[in-house]
Amino acid sequence: MSGAESVGDGRSSGAGSDAGDGADSGDDVDRTPVPDADVCIVGAGPAGALVADRLADDHEVVVLDAGPRFDPRDRLARQERAIRPFYDRPDVWGVGGARDAHENAGDWFYPLNHARVKGVGGSTLHWQGMVMRLHEDDFNSGTVRGVGPDWPIDYADLRPYYAEAERELGVAGASDNPYAPPREEPHPMPAFEPSYSDSLFAEACEALGIDMHSVPNARNSEPYDERSPCVGYGTCQPVCPSGAKYDATVHVERAEEKGATVIDRASVQSLDHDDEDRVTAAAYATPDGAEHRQGAEAFVVAAGGVETPRLLLLSASDRYPEGLANGSGHVGEFFMDHLFAGAGGTLDEPTRQNHVGFYTSACDQFYDEADETQAPFKLEFFNYAGPSPIEMALSGDDWGDPLLERLRDGYGNHVAMGGLVEQLPDAESRVTLADDRTDDHGNPVPQIEWTVGDRALDTIERANEIQVEILEELGADVEWVAGPDATGPAYHHMGTTRMSADPDAGVVDADCRTHDLENCWIASSSVFPTSGAMNPTLTIAALALRVADDVDVRLSEA
């Protein structure tokens, strides 16, 4: 291991990926457009990578990503960055600087650069890898719960794609969750065993009549897809050095093997169109200062929940003065995230935390109680409560025996629960272009106005009540509660190019194709009309596979 700073010159604030973040900057890389491309995909996160992989056998596919291609050999150094106090979270994957500048407006602060990674693999390089299906009612919130729009598709439409997505990502899970939506086959890998602390929680939950069950992980519980099983590094979020945690480099590599071209550090500045409502090219900038145009028959925008609406807004033209695909006026509106609800404390016995960086048990029992006033929410039983000894060791004023004593005092008997809560779509919660700030290419940066309504805040309190009840039953001293005043986002950007059958009410149709431009699709959680309370990426993956099928059909028809 060559040290955390071997992947770059320290913190990334200042210059973003251009700080030579140790990513394979590849100055001799050919970043010129591919002639006669069939499909151009913007973004090499899981959405873009899955579309590329699925289409690459039969079509000429090009993927453009704004960020770098990271060298897999640097992962231990990135892990060290995750542990050492000198580095902030965004430094681990070189996020920040002029490339990633943004503005916050409105009451709620949104820490955007903690919530994404730019580069080949996208935000899954940093993610935790918890992958659940949305519940059936999540697709019909308006009808069943009396709030928000229904999706123009149902769980049944996505169900086969969910199964495929689970195989593609490699999901370890079990069928012991009575609250999960129906599934047709077991998960591709067995679930991870419950943790020791799960066994402590289990007694308390049983006494209270609260059900615990396993939780699906996009993480190998056994060798899968030529990737290692989890070896317990415990730093899953923000980096898994072993490759046991799925990230989208898996599908990028597979797509490249099938002949797709993936161009890194190719930041798409705008999409061009003709007079017949077709996108004709993606204009992109490369590190040498050149600007290129990638033409294609079909375009798939998969740039994440913030950059996707931004790119459409940046592509405004005389024909589309409000931005591309924005006939509805809804591009950027309805920005949502999941809200965190949590509580924790200490027991008077060891709880064995921080061996691994993921959780193994959850509770979906209260999810479908949701109605007009209560949002769906889920509960999680953490395996990483309290401080990690190594992080404590690196930031004190002590060493030797006093340090060891502090570590022994600080580590060992923490317990904690988390949970995610749905927020309703609200047009005032939105991504727009900032008036007075530009990025490294002179484009207006995204401005986030994040607002959260009372239904979500009240539901956080409800989740807290259950969490505290469980912790007290466990005999814990409850030391913190993350309630409505201390909540934060789960880093799931959703809603900003919502799906609707009605062109006036949404940006894309039920196939995730933009209403306004016939050869342009969006693969992202930005199409979610409502968010449910399940982590979004399995749904993103399922939708991406479905987008690929639709693109394939339409290209064949043409």
Added chain:
Amino acid sequence: MTAVARTVYPEAASGIESFVDGFLDGRLDGSAHAEGIRAAVAEVESAARSWYDAPVAELPAAERDDLLRELGADTAEENPHGTTAERVRYYVVNDLLLALYASPTGGELVGIENPQGYAGGAESYTRGPP
């Protein structure tokens, strides 16, 4: 490094010399980080010679501790590009602490045989306390 380790590691850590040798074998790999370690160690060494007239390895434990504190390495926040104190904290003190507490050797002293940063397998989290 071994002499500093005797100060920053707890009494209970045994086999310090071979532990540090093993760690440095991997760490002094010709990289920029290895250079950083060498330079910071040289600064500690030169401070020892000018303030205490002896190499670090020959200082009694109390003076080694004083030396590191006089250098400011106890209160400094680590920084690979910072002041002497911040670099000594980064390359010497924290590199040693990272080596120890991200390994089972140090982890076990605290009660975690599979600490963060160590690939100790995906079973230890399921086991109860020994």
